[in-house]
Amino acid sequence: MFDYQFLKSADPEIYESIVGEIQRENNTLELIASENFVSPAVTQALGNVMTNKYAEGLPNKRYYGGCKFVDIAEELARERACRLFDADHANVQPHSGAQANTAAFLALLKPGDKFMGMNLAHGGHLTHGSPVNISGIYFHVIPYGVRKDTGYIDLDEVEDIARREKPKLILAGASAYGREIDYAAFRQIADETGAKLMADIAHPAGLIASGLIKSSIPHAHITTTTTHKTLRGPRGGMILVGSNGENDMGITTPKGKVKKWSEVFDSAVFPGAQGGPLMHVIAAKAVAFKEALEPSFKEYSKQIISNAKTLAQALSDKGYHIVSGGTDTHVFLVDLSNRGMTGRAAERALENAGITVNKNMVPFDTQSPFVTSGIRLGPPAMTTRGMKEEQMRIIASLIDRVLSDLENEDVIRTVSKEVTELCRQFPLYDVPD
Ligand SMILES: Cc1ncc(COP(=O)(O)O)c(C=O)c1O
The missing domain is CATH 3.90.1150.10 (Aspartate Aminotransferase, domain 1)
Structure with a gap:
């Protein structure tokens, strides 16, 4: 399936480590909920010469020449992502889920601002306010959690905390929480308390794309995700903005300029949080999104649940x-x-x-x-x-x-x-x- 003839002679040690990893993946039961096995087409797209290309900026608006072909790949990735999630706008450049979250914080918060995120010990992610992560170091995090008696997110507690603390942002999403998240209820709480709603769907993204569980896209001001978990793409991140009219309404920047949400998030990714995008990974994301648009992916997602x-x-x-x-x-x-x-x-x-x-x-x-x-x-x-x-x-x-x-x-x-x-x-x- 894979052809490693050049690598084998150029670097036998790395070749052997890759063979070892293939054997480990083949011969063990992989039950880590955040891992998956990409298709041969995705791995081939990952190992391509687009890694050579600098493409700072966005398709047709780059800071470098020679972007004609990488533009094709990125446009396909963005258009497929929007179709998959019924979104208005997608930024497919974040190198990882953590980078996507950092860009979202950069767009919506200033250092010292308050945001609410799910307690790490209750299923939240490191990037949702852990004291060792930039989210907890630069911002004032107020955690919420699950009910002790049910193990479900305590929406009453979320509402009480939001009314009391008036955070600028509420983050709905988790790494170790098996229940559906009620994004509409989170949005209601955010609206009532003057907060913005960010959803991090890194874990259930594939199930949401398949329409099997509720989507954050119609409710959240911004949705972040990884592309490598249930979505079964290459390791990476993405930002989505919903097609709920919010994007057109815009956001007033600190300088008083009204910008579309999508523009604000795009500039938070680059130049805010990253330099040149990984164009080979973006090509592989496009391939994975094409696979996820196939009816068979919905059958796969149903089988996962x-x-x-x-x-x-x-x-x-x-x-x-x-x-x-x-x-x-x-x-x-x-x-x-x-x-x-x-x-x-x-x-x-x-x-x-x-x-x-x-x-x-x-x-x-x-x-x-x-x-x-x-x-x-x-x-x-x-x-x-x-x-x-x-x-x-x-x-x-x-x-x-x-x-x-x-x-x-x-x-x-x-x-x-x-x-x-x-x-x-x-x-x-x-x-x-
Ligand atoms: C909810 C959530 N957000 C963000 C991330 C970070 O993704 P990455 O490891 O790609 O930075 C993860 C990773 O597990 C996650 O579970």
Whole structure:
């Protein structure tokens, strides 16, 4: 599938590391909710000569000559992104989700301004106000969280905090939250309290593009996302502005000039937060968006949700505590505190058995982020391999066997063999010679 003839002779060490990674991806069960396997077409677009090209600016408005062909790629990416999300405007240049969020903050906040983001320990992301991230260092973050009794976002709390604190921005979105987010309710709270609404749909973007869960686009002033999770594109970020008339209404800049929202966000990406865009990655984003516009992608997204529900239910049936009792999306958290083990110990044992997950804090966790009381699971990558409900039940039982006897090397060895066999039945990538 992949041709590495030049790399193999030019740099055997890097070649070997890539072959090792192909084998690891082929032979392990990838349950990290934020990972996926891109198509061969996406990897080919990624490995192309557009990496050579400087293209600061936007299509047909560049600071460099020679942009005729990269303009074609970026226009296709932008137009496809707008069709996919029913958006008015897309900026496909952010190098990552974190860069997209930084650009959004730059456009909407000044240092020291208040914004509300979901508590990291309740499922929020590092870029939503963590004290070690620019979002928490430069801005005054007021966190909101989930209800202890239900595990669902506490919209009453969001409203109370917003009325009291009058933040400039409310950020709706999460990294470890399996329930649908009610963007319309967030927008209502934002309007009532004079805040702008930013949505970060990095995790469920593919499910939103498929029309299976509620979209942020009609409600949020700005939506940011990654392109590599459920959307199954190359590693990267994107900013979307909704087709709700908001874009045309514009925003008054500090100098009193009225600009379209899209113009403000475009200049926050470049020159605000980045230099030259990664044109090879943008070409690969365009390919992934084309794939996501196919009817088969909607079937894939439906299968992800069904697989996630099945996996969560099968673990729950075995006595595992699923935060919020299940999932509406592709991801859920398992709280292991009733099993007498930490997330770190579970992650290690599962990795030794060939099952890749990540430790994760659970709401109201008493452990540190390096230890945690939970693990986060999601089947987007395994669904790409073709696995369905039957395999999710098998995976739940493999996980249970490892976690029920954490220190037992024999169990880990036997499960590891079964993992390899299961992977063999769902081939992924050819290994180069
Ligand atoms: C909700 C959310 N936003 C932003 C990001 C950051 O994306 P990246 O890792 O591409 O910077 C992530 C990554 O996991 C995320 O989950």
